[in-house]
Amino acid sequence: MTEMQITAAPGVPQVLTSRTFDAPRELVYRAFTEPDLLAQWLGPRRYRMTIDRFDLRDGGTWRYVHSDDAGNAFGFHGVFHGEASPDGIVQTFEFEGAPGHVSMDTVTFEETDGRTTVRTNSLFQSVEARDAMVGSGMASGMSEGYERLEDLLAKLIANA
Amino acid sequence: MMVAEQLDAVFGALADPTRRAILARLRRGEATVGELAAPFEVSQPAISRHLKVLEQAGLISRTRRATARLSHLRAEPLREATVWLAGYREFWEESYERLDELLATLQEQDGKKETIRSRPRDRSRRKGRRTS
Numbered sequence: 001m002t003e004m005q006i007t008a009a010p011g012v013p014q015v016l017t018s019r020t021f022d023a024p025r026e027l028v029y030r031a032f033t034e035p036d037l038l039a040q041w042l043g044p045r046r047y048r049m050t051i052d053r054f055d056l057r058d059g060g061t062w063r064y065v066h067s068d069d070a071g072n073a074f075g076f077h078g079v080f081h082g083e084a085s086p087d088g089i090v091q092t093f094e095f096e097g098a099p100g101h102v103s104m105d106t107v108t109f110e111e112t113d114g115r116t117t118v119r120t121n122s123l124f125q126s127v128e129a130r131d132a133m134v135g136s137g138m139a140s141g142m143s144e145g146y147e148r149l150e151d152l153l154a155k156l157i158a159n160a
Numbered sequence: 161m162m163v164a165e166q167l168d169a170v171f172g173a174l175a176d177p178t179r180r181a182i183l184a185r186l187r188r189g190e191a192t193v194g195e196l197a198a199p200f201e202v203s204q205p206a207i208s209r210h211l212k213v214l215e216q217a218g219l220i221s222r223t224r225r226a227t228a229r230l231s232h233l234r235a236e237p238l239r240e241a242t243v244w245l246a247g248y249r250e251f252w253e254e255s256y257e258r259l260d261e262l263l264a265t266l267q268e269q270d271g272k273k274e275t276i277r278s279r280p281r282d283r284s285r286r287k288g289r290r291t292s
Contacts, residue, residue, distance in 0.1 A: 043255055
């Protein structure tokens with residue numbers, strides 16, 4: 001398993017991620033497109049995921065809610081564009097806490113030697129919108145980052 | 161939370177390998193331009209330009225001692241930049257770890273189904289495998 005790569009380049013309203021899974025592409029694609037499978041992995045463990053709609057057709061809509069034991073609930077929804085396939089799923093993404101701030105997400109699946117690399121490309125309306133969305137931590141806790149400074153520096157040095 | 165331009169400056173500054181190496185050197189303590197230039201095949205003016213970028217991003221500060229200009233590492237903006245992405249990274253890393261587990265379970269189930277389905281046809285092959 002390779003470590004996830006995240007790229008948020010300065011001045012570009014985009015976030016790219018890449019991660020390789022030890023499974024064939026058809027199976028990984030199923031995990032992204034079958035609601036009962038998707039609900040089993042998307043989001044931190046402390047959230048329950050409820051999928052309201054998941055209509056994987058051109059123009060079809062999706063909506064899911066992450067909720068925790070403290071009563072917090074975070075809703076997300078969007079629209080699928082074009083015919084989804086392992087070559088690419090294109091959809092819009094909107095956090096219901098920030099209506100009107102929409103990103104366009106493309107997910108691709110590439111298989112090499114039985115392993116599948118999933119790449120995501122999220123295009124936001126502006127750099128500010130991207131920074132707000134990514135900075136919000138996807139409704140996740142932000143406190144653990146400090147101790148990672150040393151890790152980051154170690155990596156930077158290794159790559160220098 | 162940092163404003164977008166500051167973050168851009170931090171990430172822009174970190175995008176260059178020479179500047180990352182300079183930061184790595186400064187972790188060990190303050191240094192002059194000459195000391196920072198020594199490991200590289202670039203001129204002191206080129207290093208000075210890198211230091212200016214790092215200073216504008218708030219990643220280093222510079223002071224004068226006699227005739228020497230010393231650079232110091234300032235960790236705070238780097239810390240904030242790490243924190244900025246940490247939440248997003250955490251969300252996806254945890255999700256993808258769960259996906260690893262799910263994929264492993266699904267493959268295990270598929271493997272079992274395959275064995276059951278192929279048992280009548282593949283008895284000879286299974287036997288062969290057992291003896292090998």
